[in-house]
Amino acid sequence: MIVTVLAALYARYGEIDALRRILVGVSCAAVGLLISALFRMMMPLIKRRDLIGLVILAAVFVAIGLLRLPLPAVLLVAIPLSIAIAYFIRRRATS
Amino acid sequence: MNSDTNPILSLAWTFGVMSLFAVGGANAAIPEMHRVAVDVQHWMTDQQFADVFAISQLSPGPNVLIVTLIGYSVAGVAGALVATLAMCGPTAILAYYVSRLMTRSSHSRWPAIIQVALVPLSIGLMGASGLILALAADRSWAGGVVTAVAAVLAFATRLNPLWLLLAGGCLGFAGVI
Numbered sequence: 001m002i003v004t005v006l007a008a009l010y011a012r013y014g015e016i017d018a019l020r021r022i023l024v025g026v027s028c029a030a031v032g033l034l035i036s037a038l039f040r041m042m043m044p045l046i047k048r049r050d051l052i053g054l055v056i057l058a059a060v061f062v063a064i065g066l067l068r069l070p071l072p073a074v075l076l077v078a079i080p081l082s083i084a085i086a087y088f089i090r091r092r093a094t095s
Numbered sequence: 096m097n098s099d100t101n102p103i104l105s106l107a108w109t110f111g112v113m114s115l116f117a118v119g120g121a122n123a124a125i126p127e128m129h130r131v132a133v134d135v136q137h138w139m140t141d142q143q144f145a146d147v148f149a150i151s152q153l154s155p156g157p158n159v160l161i162v163t164l165i166g167y168s169v170a171g172v173a174g175a176l177v178a179t180l181a182m183c184g185p186t187a188i189l190a191y192y193v194s195r196l197m198t199r200s201s202h203s204r205w206p207a208i209i210q211v212a213l214v215p216l217s218i219g220l221m222g223a224s225g226l227i228l229a230l231a232a233d234r235s236w237a238g239g240v241v242t243a244v245a246a247v248l249a250f251a252t253r254l255n256p257l258w259l260l261l262a263g264g265c266l267g268f269a270g271v272i
Binding site for chain 2: 002003004006007008010011014018021022023024025026027028029030031032033034035036037038039040041042045050053054056057058059060061064065066068070071072075078079082083085086087090
């Protein structure tokens with residue numbers, strides 16, 4: 001509900017200069033928050049020296065972020081691949 | 096889907112499919128939303144996308160609200176409703192069955208393996224979100240500095256994120272960015 005009201009307000013007043021400037025500032029800060037959440041999630045992988053995990057992470061980042069490939073196509077390759085890798089690592093560790 | 100088809104149907108289809116691929120939550124699906132909404136369907140500009148993201152972060156509630164905002168900007172209240180339902184419905188059903196499957200096979204090692212396999216994927220997706228949003232939002236070097244400072248502060252302190260958003264808004268209002 002709140003969000004719909006905000007959306008309506010944005011649609012009507014989004015062109016007002018002061019609001020435009022405020023939104024630019026807020027979006028810059030919001031991206032910062034996202035990046036900090038990202039590093040928080042990455043810390044366990046780095047601490048564990050989980051090299052394979054970090055390589056998979058980087059590969060997904062490049063495919064989606066830099067190459068801008070469609071998400072379904074990337075995931076249809078990445079999910080089975082990642083599960084297979086995790087499975088073989090687990091099996092080697094237990095045997 | 097072409098842009099000349101009914102926008103409501105187009106929204107339902109886009110987010111319904113996307114919800115099934117939203118590994119790691121709405122923030123991880125942002126690159127795909129951006130690709131579809133800005134590059135493919137031309138529903139909004141890069142700048143509007145950054146605005147919508149900012150509003151969704153300001154609002155109380157889950158991150159998935161960005162979908163509601165995109166839906167609204169495409170087709171008003173009906174669009175907001177359809178986009179939100181399409182994004183949440185299929186995932187909820189999928190999550191229900193997956194969690195049932197997981198509890199039933201709790202003795203097996205597959206749930207743990209799948210979890211281990213998906214974590215790096217969703218972090219990589221979030222990284223891509225960060226990059227795409229930074230490109231959309233940070234139009235000046237000052238904006239980049241604000242993003243970097245906000246990231247460091249949020250990472251290193253327990254400051255309420257709302258304060259950082261507010262500070263960003265004030266700096267923007269003052270015309271610094």
